[in-house]
Amino acid sequence: MPPDDLSMAAELRQRLAAQLAAGDWLRSPEWRAAVESVPRHEFLPRFYVELLDPGVTAWAPISPEIVQPAEWLAIAYSDQTLVTQFDERPLDWSSSEPVSNASPTSSSTLPSLVVRMLEDLDVHDGMTVLELGTGTGYSTALLCHRLGDRHVTSVETDADVARRARNALASCGYYPRLVTEDGRHGYVGPAPYDRTIATYGVRNVPPAWIAQTRPDGLIVTTLRGWMRSLGLVRLTASGDGRAEGPFIAADTSFMIARQQAAPSNMGVIPAPDEGKARETPYGPELLTMPDSGFVAQVVMPNARYFTMRDDDGTERTYVLDTENDSFAVLTAQAGGGWTVRQGGPHALWDDLEKAMALWHAAGSPPATGFGVTVTPDRQQVWLGSPDGPSWALPR
Template sequence: MTEPDVESIAAGLRRQLADRLAAAGRLRSPGWRAAVEAVPRHELVPRFYAETDAPGLTTWVPVTPELVGLDEWLRLAYADETLITQFDGREIDWADPQPVSDAHPTSSSTLPSLVVRMLEDLRVEEGHRVTEYGTGTGYSTALMCHYLADDRVTSVETDPHVSARADANLARCGYRPRLLIGDGLGGAPGCPPAHRTIATMGVRSIPAAWVRQTRPGGLIVATLRGWMRSLGLVRLTVEDEHTAHGRFLTGDPTFMMARQQDAPASFGMLPAPDEGATRDTRYGPEVLTMPDSGFVAQLALPHARHFSLSADDGTVSTYVLDARNDAFAVLTPDGDGWAVRQGGRVLLWDAIEQALALWQDAASPGPTGFGLTVTPDAQHVWLAAPDGPSWRLPA
């Protein structure tokens, strides 16, 4: 029996992946299609965890050729799925890999459709220099190396173990970009200004160093996130070393938060049962989680988080807490409607209602109806136009 030709099988799977991405409208240009068909993703994720569809806690299972067989490993490697390679900032024990539940993924190979969409939106041209923040497995790094050249690509990774693994895998595939280890929020030390900057992790606001280290007229493509949810993918044009502006391209992407900006471990203190003032509200907790109203709620409450708790009588209340302002709002069912009890230095539910009113007055647009302006003093997400209603992002 002859050994299976792994590269021939993988090449066929890459062509199929490119076909699917093109049919979905994500892969639009010949250069990026050539990169998708050339870059061996299976070499960059030789072992990984895949999410299962089992009910209950989210569970991931290990995937290697030895565990699932060569064909299934390759199929999953070229699926349009995010493949997890690290949990909770700790390296995986591949000598005895076990299913993982109740964990926080901290490094991955992002689903190719999102990677390709961002690269297309980056509008890279021949001769450009690109700086990437969040090397991860190096898949997007490899695509850029193929499209441009190794010496035109710099990638910054905060985790030295992740960077070392990507470096080895990229070298095995024949790619030698400039890889840096450090806090990407501080930029790429020693690198010339980039024509294009791209980030594959979520940030609460655009780091000043990214603007400063992108050439005037250059583009930044990144995902803005909050502690309650993702805001979405934004593309900015850099005006000078302190100023940039642009619009949201979509509200879909959810990248892992930059580790330096993770939410505090503590949600803060729960309010006492008699604390705060209670009133009726027309909104229930669904406004925090629905796609478009949730976007607006995140803008209104940049430092808040929410969760639900059941009382002894079975009543489920939703708590919105902002530890920075010692503020809280508690939503409780009240007949056919809702009551809110709130207190602290900021009235959280008032802020949400005011933001929703402005949004509804503008015909309730999705994220693409919003834009972002970065100045030396502040960053504001605005509705409809730069002089429209706006919300300040956390520094």
């Protein structure tokens, strides 16, 4: 890279660190030094940014061969998530054409979320860290800068993604222990680790992560479902297969673990006369609002929803549980209000209304008013305290 571009990259790192510190994402001098030192552009030689054209979901490629180097560097050091893979397939990086009709499957997460998680990991000199989800390798490099290569183990499930990360880390002089396998199994190797961090979402906390984290060690990960992300949770391991802790942030935007992705089939739409109908005080907005949507995801972990018009033109919202074929169908009433029609083994909307009553009685707290308890037998999301109302995470 020409000296002028190197100088520009160094200046952009300083600006990024200042921006993250001003937003209170970056709080400690050690992590600020890492952000100011690790060249994010080395981990993003090529990437995609989402186009903002209305009605179109597409991503445009960015590289120093396609745009001016200054533009490439400016985006690489912006606080945004940058996509590096679609549909788990290698990309044709020689093409300058946008990608559409595809799903992102690997990326470099927005730096503010990365450093927030690293700060919440509460590491100290000499600690060992297990990272699940190497991705581009940028967060791995930050860990190496802070703790030293020999204290960092990182696991990536995708061999092509892992190869690119390994090369990028080596180009920056970082040589942590890199493993290519299903991260849900962790990596026994040098376990137990002082800290465990996952850079993708999981539907439940893998028991291996708890078993491989030392007693009183911390696990920071995102829990999510098929409808939405639940949020970032920080658990303290207790050494007997148990871990417990609060949600510390909501709606953290990590992709779900590939092995836990939702089935491609949304489920069977119930017949118009199937199920029992009644009035309900809630409409589909209950599923989309930030805090009530969190509750809905906790209560209906295997459900997804969509809205469509029937043959008669009536718009209905379908909530379908793909695990047991339970369903709830919401229809607006002519004079206002809503009707719900339910069927299957579980009355989904009844369960949600009961949970909403408990949530309102507790003062309608955000996600940070909830927490998680994991034991060898079950995993529960609780409201208020471990003794409060609780709901099971999917096994």
